[in-house]
Amino acid sequence: MKKIGFDNEKYLQMQSAHIRERIAQFGGKLYLEFGGKLYDDNHASRVLPGFQPDSKLRMLLQLKDQVEMIVAINAADIEKNKIRGDLGITYDLDVIRLVEIFRNFGLYVSSVVLTRYNEQPVAKAFQARLEGMGLKVYHHFAIEGYPSNIAHIVSDDGYGKNDYIETTRSLVVVTAPGPGSGKLATCLSQLYHEHKRGVKAGYAKFETFPIWNLPLNHPVNLAYEAATADLNDVNMIDPFHLEAYGKTTINYNRDVEAFPVLVAMFEKILGTCPYKSPTDMGVNMAGNCIIDDEVCREASRQEIVRRYYIALCDQKQGKVTDEVVRKLELLMKKANASTEDRPVVRCALEKAEATGDAAVALELPDGRILTGRTSELLGASAAVLLNSLKALGGIRDGLKLISPVVIGPIQHLKVDHLGNRNPRLHTDEVLIALSISAATNPTAELAMEQLSKLRGSECHSTVILSAVDEKTFKRLGINVTCEPKFKV
Numbered sequence: 404m405k406k407i408g409f410d411n412e413k414y415l416q417m418q419s420a421h422i423r424e425r426i427a428q429f430g431g432k433l434y435l436e437f438g439g440k441l442y443d444d445n446h447a448s449r450v451l452p453g454f455q456p457d458s459k460l461r462m463l464l465q466l467k468d469q470v471e472m473i474v475a476i477n478a479a480d481i482e483k484n485k486i487r488g489d490l491g492i493t494y495d496l497d498v499i500r501l502v503e504i505f506r507n508f509g510l511y512v513s514s515v516v517l518t519r520y521n522e523q524p525v526a527k528a529f530q531a532r533l534e535g536m537g538l539k540v541y542h543h544f545a546i547e548g549y550p551s552n553i554a555h556i557v558s559d560d561g562y563g564k565n566d567y568i569e570t571t572r573s574l575v576v577v578t579a580p581g582p583g584s585g586k587l588a589t590c591l592s593q594l595y596h597e598h599k600r601g602v603k604a605g606y607a608k609f610e611t612f613p614i615w616n617l618p619l620n621h622p623v624n625l626a627y628e629a630a631t632a633d634l635n636d637v638n639m640i641d642p643f644h645l646e647a648y649g650k651t652t653i654n655y656n657r658d659v660e661a662f663p664v665l666v667a668m669f670e671k672i673l674g675t676c677p678y679k680s681p682t683d684m685g686v687n688m689a690g691n692c693i694i695d696d697e698v699c700r701e702a703s704r705q706e707i708v709r710r711y712y713i714a715l716c717d718q719k720q721g722k723v724t725d726e727v728v729r730k731l732e733l734l735m736k737k738a739n740a741s742t743e744d745r746p747v748v749r750c751a752l753e754k755a756e757a758t759g760d761a762a763v764a765l766e767l768p769d770g771r772i773l774t775g776r777t778s779e780l781l782g783a784s785a786a787v788l789l790n791s792l793k794a795l796g797g798i799r800d801g802l803k804l805i806s807p808v809v810i811g812p813i814q815h816l817k818v819d820h821l822g823n824r825n826p827r828l829h830t831d832e833v834l835i836a837l838s839i840s841a842a843t844n845p846t847a848e849l850a851m852e853q854l855s856k857l858r859g860s861e862c863h864s865t866v867i868l869s870a871v872d873e874k875t876f877k878r879l880g881i882n883v884t885c886e887p888k889f890k891v
Contacts, residue, residue: 405768405859408698409453409689417688419465422607425686426469426573429605429677432597434590435686437578438610442504447611449882450626450703451689459611463576464508471572472505472512474498475579475589477519478526487581491874495529497580502538514539514568518585521545541566543585543592550664557671562595582634591665595672605677606669607686608658613638614690615652615682622703622738623693624653629710632730633723644680652682704740705861711735711742712884716867719887745884747863750774752886755865761890763787765881766861767794777827780810784864784872785833791860792837795853804847805836830875857881866890 426433440446441459448456455461463470477485480494487497498515505512515533517526520542530540543565548555555561568589575593577586590606597604612627624638641654643662658681665684669676678684693699711731717723735741742748747764750772754762760777765787767773773794775787789804798804813836814826828836834854840847858880867885868876876883 405452406695406698407453408693408695408702409451410692410694411453411455411458414454414458414689414692415462415465417691418462418686421686421688422462422466422574422609425605425607430603431573432575432602432604433573434575434577434593434604434606436586436590436606436608437576438586438608439612441576441578442501444611446626446630446706447689450623450706451693451699452702453694454689459609460504460508460510463510466574467509469572469574470510471570471575472510473568473570473575473577473589474501474512474515475518475577475584475586476515477584478517478521478523479519480581480584481517481526481529482523485581494580494584499532499536501578501580502536511572512538513570514541516541516543516566516568516585516589518543518588519545539569541568543589549588550661553664553667553671557595557668562592563599565592565596567596567600568593591668591672594669598672606684608684609686610658611687611689613653613655615641615654615685615687616690617653617693619653620737622700622707622740625734625738626703626706626710627655629707629731629734632710632714632727632734641680641682644682647679652680654681654685658684704738704744707731707734707738707740708742708745709882709884712745712863712887715887716885719867719889745861745863747772747861748884751863751865761864761866763862763864765791767791768856768859780807780814780827781833782825782827782829782869782872784830784868784876785828787862788830788833789837789850791857792850792853795856796849798846798850802846804844804850805833805840809836809840829869830872834875854879 443456444459445456448454476494476498485494486492487494502512515538517530517540520526533540546556546561550556577589579586594604594606613624617624619638619640628636628638637656638653639656639659641652641659644650644652662681666676714723714728714731718725718728747766751762751764751774754764754774754776758776761783762774762776763783764772764774771794773787773790775783775790777783778786793800810828813828813832817823818826837847837851841851860881862876862881862883864885866888868883873883
């Protein structure tokens, strides 16, 4: 099993306690900008082994009676059908997904705010759908001169034109489906309105990465740069914190660049700025919960290599520029990482060379590596999936889990009725076939029971995977990379 480098229980306790302290610092009302993924932070769980993807949500549950949630979404993103890359769903659908998740966990979701609202028809339709779910919907507008014209922004013609969001609890968490949704502007707008109403309130930021009390070039922080290579985020020493306290802390360029503007806004709204640096604004305690630094370093090196392969494939498909790939190459050098550090790469390439066709290798969490080749019946991804389930279930390698009698009709349906040229089964199709076989075949049923054990496995393909195979692997919790080549 993979080693643990992060104490998740310590994190839950320490993080919730620190947020309580920050609420008290501002007299009992805090707007907390929640950056990154609140519910399913798989990046954090990969680079900090032991961190659970839902840790931040579980942490908020410890403050459940004090918390209310506001979800922000940019109305322009609704209009553009902006997609959340990791899940493949639009931002507006992700808002609904998040609301349902928060409600199912018992968290109070008070409202959704449509930022940069301009009466877009699709935004109006989305508002009607939200209101049908019992949610209050508010509008915030684009402000001319934002963010430099402080006098205009912090005035009745700036933030003053935004709807005031009615809140009732001491901790107001502002989250969003992705970057550019207007979380910070929502918090500052609320501070302005609260101050006008004589309500004392404060602002803080929760951002897991970069981790402020790890070194600048620590692999965990470099892995964050790798994850945001296409956004041009750069980790840097916080110069304001260094000047104020004589201590070196790490932040990222956008927060550092925006800090003087934020100071001016705070001074205009509150009369004084409560913070001396961007680091001061943060409440992240993750760095204090690393219990094995080397485990986290190695996990982060692996993440950087994965991000490099993803960028190579995106470059091949015209999704990112050459600059993104070059940045990731530099980050690999900084982290002392190499593609050779990923064992499944070599195994997949060797299998492809031996068979003369596309191949896939999969490393199980216990370190065993299985391979799959392309055949008349199965694609390489489907083959390696079945081989891995056999290995996990202790099933003899030569034993067929799915009868050709079952596979044949599926191929007939694909080619003769659905117009597919490729008769080989994809991963989703082979899982359906396996589940059907499991109804009458105990061995197939045993294989099905192993699916949850694949979570955390590593996989590499010698060709760019089809969207369906990639999606299936991700749903199973398998970390996938590919060679930047299309299957001929």
